[in-house]
Amino acid sequence: xxxxxxxxxxxxxxxxxxxxxxxxxxxxxxxxxxxxxxxxxxxxxxxxxxxxxxxxxxxxxxxxxxxxxxxxxxxxxxxxxxxxxxxxxxxxxxxxxxxxxxxxxxxxxxxxxxxxxxxxxxxxxxxxxxxxxxxxxxxxxxxxxxxxxxxxxxxxxxxxxxxxxxxxxxxxxxxxxxxxxxxxxxxxxxxxxxxxxxxxxxxxxxxxxxxxxxxxxxxxxxxxxxxxxxxxxxxxxxxxxxxxxxxxxxxxxxxxxxxxxxxxxxxxxxxxxxxxxxxxxxxxxxxxxxxxxxxxxxxxxxxxxxxxxxxxxxxxxxxxxxxxxxxxxxxxxxxxxxxxxxxxxxxxxxxxxxxxxxxxxxxxxxxxxxxxxxxxxxxxxxxxxxxxxxxxxxxxxxxxxxxxxxxxxxxxxxxxxxxxxxxxxxxxxxxxxxxxxxxxxxxxxxxxxxxxxxxxxxxxxxxxxxxxxxxxxxxxxxxxxxxxxxxxxxxxxxxxxxxxxxxxxxxxxxxxxxxxxxxxxxxxxxxxxxxxxxxxxxxxxxxxxxxxxxxxxxxxxxxxxxx
Amino acid sequence: xxxxxxxxxxxxxxxxxxxxxxxxxxxxxxxxxxxxxxxxxxxxxxxxxxxxxxxxxxxxxxxxxxxxxxxxxxxxxxxxxxxxxxxxxxxxxxxxxxxxxxxxxxxxxxxxxxxxxxxxxxxxxxxxxxxxxxxxxxxxxxxxxxxxxxxxxxxxxxxxxxxxxxxxxxxxxxxxxxxxxxxxxxxxxxxxxxxxxxxxxxxxxxxxxxxxxxxxxxxxxxxxxxxxxxxxxxxxxxxxxxxxxxxxxxxxxxxxxxxxxxxxxxxxxxxxxxxxxxxxxxxxxxxxx
Numbered sequence: 001x002x003x004x005x006x007x008x009x010x011x012x013x014x015x016x017x018x019x020x021x022x023x024x025x026x027x028x029x030x031x032x033x034x035x036x037x038x039x040x041x042x043x044x045x046x047x048x049x050x051x052x053x054x055x056x057x058x059x060x061x062x063x064x065x066x067x068x069x070x071x072x073x074x075x076x077x078x079x080x081x082x083x084x085x086x087x088x089x090x091x092x093x094x095x096x097x098x099x100x101x102x103x104x105x106x107x108x109x110x111x112x113x114x115x116x117x118x119x120x121x122x123x124x125x126x127x128x129x130x131x132x133x134x135x136x137x138x139x140x141x142x143x144x145x146x147x148x149x150x151x152x153x154x155x156x157x158x159x160x161x162x163x164x165x166x167x168x169x170x171x172x173x174x175x176x177x178x179x180x181x182x183x184x185x186x187x188x189x190x191x192x193x194x195x196x197x198x199x200x201x202x203x204x205x206x207x208x209x210x211x212x213x214x215x216x217x218x219x220x221x222x223x224x225x226x227x228x229x230x231x232x233x234x235x236x237x238x239x240x241x242x243x244x245x246x247x248x249x250x251x252x253x254x255x256x257x258x259x260x261x262x263x264x265x266x267x268x269x270x271x272x273x274x275x276x277x278x279x280x281x282x283x284x285x286x287x288x289x290x291x292x293x294x295x296x297x298x299x300x301x302x303x304x305x306x307x308x309x310x311x312x313x314x315x316x317x318x319x320x321x322x323x324x325x326x327x328x329x330x331x332x333x334x335x336x337x338x339x340x341x342x343x344x345x346x347x348x349x350x351x352x353x354x355x356x357x358x359x360x361x362x363x364x365x366x367x368x369x370x371x372x373x374x375x376x377x378x379x380x381x382x383x384x385x386x387x388x389x390x391x392x393x394x395x396x397x398x399x400x401x402x403x404x405x406x407x408x409x410x411x412x413x414x415x416x417x418x419x420x421x422x423x424x425x426x427x428x429x430x431x432x433x434x435x436x437x438x439x440x441x442x443x444x445x446x447x448x449x450x451x452x453x454x455x456x457x458x459x460x461x462x463x464x465x466x467x468x469x470x471x472x473x474x475x476x477x478x479x480x481x482x483x484x485x486x487x488x489x490x491x492x493x494x495x496x497x498x499x500x501x502x503x504x505x506x507x508x509x510x511x512x513x514x515x516x517x518x519x520x521x522x523x524x525x526x527x528x529x530x531x532x533x534x535x536x537x538x539x540x541x542x543x544x545x546x547x548x549x550x551x552x553x554x555x556x557x558x559x560x561x562x563x
Numbered sequence: 564x565x566x567x568x569x570x571x572x573x574x575x576x577x578x579x580x581x582x583x584x585x586x587x588x589x590x591x592x593x594x595x596x597x598x599x600x601x602x603x604x605x606x607x608x609x610x611x612x613x614x615x616x617x618x619x620x621x622x623x624x625x626x627x628x629x630x631x632x633x634x635x636x637x638x639x640x641x642x643x644x645x646x647x648x649x650x651x652x653x654x655x656x657x658x659x660x661x662x663x664x665x666x667x668x669x670x671x672x673x674x675x676x677x678x679x680x681x682x683x684x685x686x687x688x689x690x691x692x693x694x695x696x697x698x699x700x701x702x703x704x705x706x707x708x709x710x711x712x713x714x715x716x717x718x719x720x721x722x723x724x725x726x727x728x729x730x731x732x733x734x735x736x737x738x739x740x741x742x743x744x745x746x747x748x749x750x751x752x753x754x755x756x757x758x759x760x761x762x763x764x765x766x767x768x769x770x771x772x773x774x775x776x777x778x779x780x781x782x783x784x785x786x787x788x789x790x791x792x793x794x795x796x797x798x799x800x801x802x803x804x805x806x807x808x809x810x811x812x813x814x815x816x817x818x819x820x821x822x823x824x825x826x827x828x829x830x831x832x833x834x835x836x837x838x839x840x841x842x843x844x845x846x847x848x849x850x851x852x
């Protein structure tokens with residue numbers, strides 16, 4: 001299918017195109033020169049007075065896996081209140097607002113003009129389930145990161161200071177689970193949680209019974225990631241999440257990132273790790289200190305993990321924190337233990353505007369996004385469904401683009417929290433170009449997919465979003481409502497050269513790939529024999545049953561890396 | 564009802580799969596003429612139909628569209644769900660059996676059933692009156708699964724002249740549920756306000772985790788949970804202005820729900836001879852004081 005998008009204002013940061021009027025030509029799922037397509041046959045989309053951007057990429061969104069599924073089971077009330085009916089031959093039905101079903105996840109992302117999502121925390125043992133669900137998410141390209149921080153076999157290698165064994169195991173694990181990168185969640189807590197401990201484990205504390213600290217794990221895995229040449233840096237959820245005063249821990253953690261010009265450590269949903277003070281009563285913002293450090297060091301990137309007011313379902317592999325949160329929220333709680341690999345907790349939570357802590361959380365998230373000077377190292381996320389469902393991105397984009405909107409919100413918030421926040425004094429407003437960076441180009445670059453994703457240059461995948469927004473006429477600062485409206489429903493979303501959304505309606509639900517890293521050289525037979533013995537000791541299943549075949553992925557797309 | 568526009572609805576055939584007919588409600592009918600009414604959407608299983616494809620609709624008395632609406636339904640509606648959902652005015656009279664979720668989240672008006680009602684009758688009701696001359700299913704006036712307990716029934720009256728199922732008035736905050744017959748286990752589970760009157764027997768576990776409100780059981784109660792304290796014997800009890808003659812054992816609880824034990828459970832003395840044991844507890848208590 002050939003498509004020509006004519007006369008749109010194109011925002012393509014990876015090719016340094018800032019709002020120029022251009023034509024974009026698409027042929028066979030790729031972007032090509034305009035001269036290459038047959039104008040007689042091509043579908044022509046008139047995008048004059050509209051914004052054309054690459055498809056959005058969400059770097060951190062819990063959309064699939066056993067944890068998400070348990071969240072769905074817990075939020076029964078969510079699933080009879082919000083639903084989408086099926087449309088014969090066009091789309092499937094689905095339910096859920098805060099924890100939507102797989103099909104709905106795909107449709108809702110596509111309606112906003114997003115075309116790729118990364119599931120950031122899949123326990124390796126249950127990654128088969130994650131892939132099953134990812135296969136069922138239509139339209140979007142996917143990838144998943146595996147949890148490795150509390151894997152007993154890995155910790156044993158680390159404890160013995162066996163660097164090569166560690167590297168081999170990580171390599172095998174990535175190949176066996178067909179995943180894209182490594183995620184660390186509160187390194188070490190899941191081990192301690194087996195004994196009911198682990199709440200508030202600091203980055204320099206020892207992980208009993210091992211002779212290592214979370215800092216050692218971060219340092220070692222950063223090294224292994226560099227040696228294996230993995231495209232995505234270590235994806236880190238810092239220690240002591242959600243505890244007042246945790247910004248000091250975060251600052252210490254940042255110093256573990258190996259020095260480099262490129263990003264070596266990605267700190268995810270930093271908002272939950274940027275609190276000053278020492279109790280819930282005198283909680284303050286630590287965003288200034290943290291962003292100062294991020295601005296000075298090129299090897300760090302963050303995503304904000306913004307909250308929005310209303311119900312959310314917090315789900316994280318940081319099980320002790322979830323247990324503490326349950327005692328605050330007093331509604332429902334599920335605790336999960338994944339053999340010798342990870343733990344997780346799920347607690348539905350309601351963020352309230354008049355609550356001191358919640359209102360401050362809201363401010364801190366925006367502060368982080370606005371105080372980091374380089375938009376290439378900050379990304380918009382809500383840590384869906386922890387802070388808010390991903391459908392609130394248009395609102396967050398508008399908040400970043402309009403100071404007036406932020407000031408309007410201050411009037412509704414808890415007054416004490418606004419006084420403690422830095423946000424009221426920040427004047428910066430994102431431009432549309434910077435929005436294109438933080439939602440498209442920066443995540444693509446961070447995933448190491450910037451040759452095919454997140455831009456509109458020749459040879460890129462034809463993932464395009466067209467929004468009904470005229471940057472020449474609209475002053476985004478004043479007319480923030482039109483920004484929300486435009487981003488809520490894309491005029492067109494094109495995925496791999498097919499029009500999937502037209503006028504905000506999903507009209508096609510095919511074509512999606514799952515990215516994973518693969519290595520040219522398989523692990524040695526001797527190592528596998530050792531591992532088989534280890535498996536007998538630590539796991540309930542045989543090694544052969546653990547490995548996920550390529551045929552189990554819907555449309556597998558391996559990315560070959562060295563090492 | 565003088566001046567009301569009256570509609571008569573009959574099913575065209577018997578239904579095998581559930582029919583979701585939330586559009587059968589005086590609020591949705593108000594302001595529409597007969598032709599528009601017939602085009603309202605209903606689901607039978609996974610298929611969409613117009614209302615007239617499944618039901619005969621007749622306007623019995625024509626009035627100005629702004630007049631209040633009365634809907635008379637004749638026939639077997641036991642597969643039809645969600646009739647009168649979120650209705651706030653008008654009247655529905657059903658001459659026959661009716662399916663689940665009748666008067667779901669109702670905010671006003673009157674529903675009268677001359678037959679049996681399904682489960683979830685008047686679930687999450689806010690205000691209004693529901694009267695069932697037959698029996699009702701489980702979860703009368705209850706909160707839906709997984710909801711916060713604050714969302715439970717908060718006002719209005721449900722009267723069932725026959726029997727009712729389990730979990731009557733779960734998470735109820737206000738209003739009255741009166742059952743003339745017996746009910747199954749766990750009436751008033753997690754309730755925090757309002758009154759439940761059961762003139763017949765109850766299977767047991769009345770008021771589990773209740774933190775407020777009043778449950779009156781005039782028949783046999785099966786068992787009282789061990790987390791309830793006996794407080795005394797009341798000669799009569801008032802339920803929404805109606806005086807019910809006793810005597811009743813008064814239990815306070817549930818200590819598992821709230822340590823202050825603000826829930827009250829009245830159990831008939833006459834019909835529960837095994838509960839004589841509790842009277843001895845009362846005597847020792849008065850001796851201590």
